[in-house]
Structures are given as structure tokens and as C-alpha cells.
Amino acid sequence: MPEKKILIKEEIREIQGFKGLEKALSMSPDDVISEIKASGLRGRGGAGFPCGMKWELAHKAPEKEKYLICNADEGEVGTFKDRYLLQKNPFLLLEGMIITAYAIGATIAYIYLRDEYHYLLEDLEKAIEKCRMKGHLKNLEIKIQEGAGAYICGEESALMNSIEGKRGESRFKPPFPPQKGLFQKPTIINNVETLSNVPLIMEKGAKWYSAMGTSESKGTKLFCVSGDVKNPGVYEMEMGCQLQELLDLAGAENVKWVQVGGSTGSVIPALKLDTPLAYETILGSGAVMVFNATRDVVDFVYRTLAFLNEESCGKCTPCREGTEVMVEILGRMVNGEGVQEDIDNLQDLSDTMVRAALCGLGQAAPTPVLDTLAYFRKDYEDRISQSVFLRSLKTING
Numbered sequence: 001m002p003e004k005k006i007l008i009k010e011e012i013r014e015i016q017g018f019k020g021l022e023k024a025l026s027m028s029p030d031d032v033i034s035e036i037k038a039s040g041l042r043g044r045g046g047a048g049f050p051c052g053m054k055w056e057l058a059h060k061a062p063e064k065e066k067y068l069i070c071n072a073d074e075g076e077v078g079t080f081k082d083r084y085l086l087q088k089n090p091f092l093l094l095e096g097m098i099i100t101a102y103a104i105g106a107t108i109a110y111i112y113l114r115d116e117y118h119y120l121l122e123d124l125e126k127a128i129e130k131c132r133m134k135g136h137l138k139n140l141e142i143k144i145q146e147g148a149g150a151y152i153c154g155e156e157s158a159l160m161n162s163i164e165g166k167r168g169e170s171r172f173k174p175p176f177p178p179q180k181g182l183f184q185k186p187t188i189i190n191n192v193e194t195l196s197n198v199p200l201i202m203e204k205g206a207k208w209y210s211a212m213g214t215s216e217s218k219g220t221k222l223f224c225v226s227g228d229v230k231n232p233g234v235y236e237m238e239m240g241c242q243l244q245e246l247l248d249l250a251g252a253e254n255v256k257w258v259q260v261g262g263s264t265g266s267v268i269p270a271l272k273l274d275t276p277l278a279y280e281t282i283l284g285s286g287a288v289m290v291f292n293a294t295r296d297v298v299d300f301v302y303r304t305l306a307f308l309n310e311e312s313c314g315k316c317t318p319c320r321e322g323t324e325v326m327v328e329i330l331g332r333m334v335n336g337e338g339v340q341e342d343i344d345n346l347q348d349l350s351d352t353m354v355r356a357a358l359c360g361l362g363q364a365a366p367t368p369v370l371d372t373l374a375y376f377r378k379d380y381e382d383r384i385s386q387s388v389f390l391r392s393l394k395t396i397n398g
């Protein structure tokens, strides 16, 4: 049985360690990339892109100037695992960043730190300075750029705009960041957790790492469990574990649904809690928000869409207008003013947004709507018939 707890519980890495970096520096950048590819490591920030493949694109780009960005924006609702790593194990992240910069050929790296994590800034700066004093940084400069509290700035292209001092809006793709990223130079953007996996892969080997997990999802994953549970917190599990296993550890009872992956994540009803948590099934950022039978589905979807509407950058029409109209429709339902056509309109609007929005926010914003319409349609219908009934009473009574 492979070990499960590798990142946070067993070993708080100290600066003296850095065995992964030592091993990486004894190899060529090409060989480091091959090891990461062989490990099967995929991005932990939500999209799950194969890490080594992305690095290879930047490594092979002819430009001399290249950048590495660590995405520590962690704005996704219900997600707090990166904070845990930044706070408890900053040297693991820094070691991962130094290895990644070496592999792709970057001499400047940024940590894009969520505005609300300002209290971590001083300790992170001290940790970077310690690395520099120990000679680990060599010609690499690691800068910290603080965000300003916008959810969209976690999206990689909006994040780069933000570092460049521009408005935090998504860019059209292609070109993709490994081709033309920050300041139009090849750029690798990886999540805190992704980068924190790198030293352990280098130290213990791709074979050790890929023995854990499923065919498409290797290693372990940090899950942030919150909501109606007795023991909320960060749990490290092997990829492919069942959602139920995690809920048992966290002490969830009387579950009605679970939203996995944050505000735009999938909604899993109680009947499907045996779903494995992996890229090929359901994963996202690792947020696992639990809702028990006392919770109202339509209220939940309304609040979720109100958040996404507030956070839409407004650049593309499907997201800007689509989330606005969804909030209008759901708001009417919540206020007892729903009409029969609302369900079909929500469905049509969702289909358009999924296909036409510019970035992941607008494309995935309809997910909670579509999932709850699939699993809890009756909750919507009941809300509407109650509204229709109350309106008819009003008419009769004048």
C-alpha cells in the first residue's frame, strides 16, 4: 500500500532538506521534465493540465527571457489548501519553484499572493531570503505580487494582466502562456499545490509517485472540506478515493448534496457519494462543500450565481449578461415570483454560456445550475408552483 500522506502531515520540510533540488540539479533540464512527465503530475489549480507537457513547451520556446508564476490567488469558494501549504510548508513550495525555474529556464519567478493572505507575506519573504542566503536561488529572483481581491485574477491570463498592472480581465487564447505569457514572454503558471509536489517527485522518483492514484490521476490531492460537517479542514487523500470516504472522515451526516471544486464545481447528490475523486470523474480545485437536508437548493444556486455575477470581469457578453440574467431569474424564484418558463430559460442560457464564454468562469458558471436541474428539478418546480399558487390566491383575494 503506498503512503498516503506525503505533503503536509508527515514531513514539514526544512531548508536543510532540499534533496529534490539537489537531485534535479544533478540532471539536465530535459531529464527533469521527463521525470515530471513520467510521474503523471497534473495541475492542482482546477484545470488538470499535464505539468511536464506544459513545462516542455516553455523550455523549448526560443526566447531567452521566460517567467514562472506560482498561482497563490486561491480565490475559489471553499478552497483553503494553498494557504495551508504556504503557512505550514513554504520551503516545499520554494524548492518546487526553484526546480521548475531550472527546468524551464526562467530567471524571474512570481508568487501571486491572494490579497486576503497578506498576513503570510512577511514569513514568505523571510523564507525566500533564507533560500537566497543558503545559495539555493543562484540566478533566480523570486518576487511576491499581491492581488487586490478579484476572483477572476486567479484565472491565469487575468492574473498575468494584473501583474502587468492592467485591468484583471481574461485574454483571448491562443496564444497560451507557455508561448506568450507575462510581458509576452513564455510563462509557466502553476498552482501552489502542483509546485509543492515537484520536490517529492524529484527526490523519490516518478515511479514512486505514479504508483499512487488512478490511471489518469496520479499522486495524492489536498481536499478542503467545509459546510455541514463535524470536522472541517484540509485532508490529503490518494487520488481516486471515494467522496464518501472523505465525508466519513470529516463527519458528514444527513447529506443532501455536495459541491466539489468550488463555486463553478459539480453538484453531487447524496445518491452518488460513491463517486471517485479524480480528474476523470470530478475534482476541480479540491473544495468539497457539504450541504445537509436542511439546505435549500434554489437558494444555494441563487447565492452561487450572485457571487459569480459579481466576480465576472465583464469582458465577454455571455458571462457578463448571462450571469446577470441568471441571477434575475433565480432571484425571482427565491422571492416567490417564479414562472414556468424559468426552468427552460435557465437551461438555454446555460447551454449558450458553456459554448460561448471567453474563459473558465463563464464557461463553468452554469455547472451548478445544470447539475441541480438534473438532480433536483423537483425543488425548482415546487418553488415555481408555490409562487404560482400564492399569486393566484392574491388575485382571488384582490
Ligand SMILES: Cc1cc2nc3c(=O)[nH]c(=O)nc-3n(C[C@H](O)[C@H](O)[C@H](O)COP(=O)(O)O)c2cc1C
Pocket: 042, 043, 044, 045, 046, 047, 048, 049, 071, 072, 073, 074, 075, 076, 151, 152, 153, 154, 155, 156, 157, 189, 190, 191, 192, 194, 195, 359, 360, 361
Ligand atoms: C475564474 C477562475 C479562477 C481561477 N482561480 C485559480 C486560483 O485561485 N488558483 C489556481 O491555482 N488556479 C486558478 N484557476 C486556474 C488557472 O487559470 C490555471 O489553470 C492554473 O493556475 C494552472 O496551474 P496548474 O496547472 O498547476 O493547476 C482559475 C481559473 C478560473 C477560470
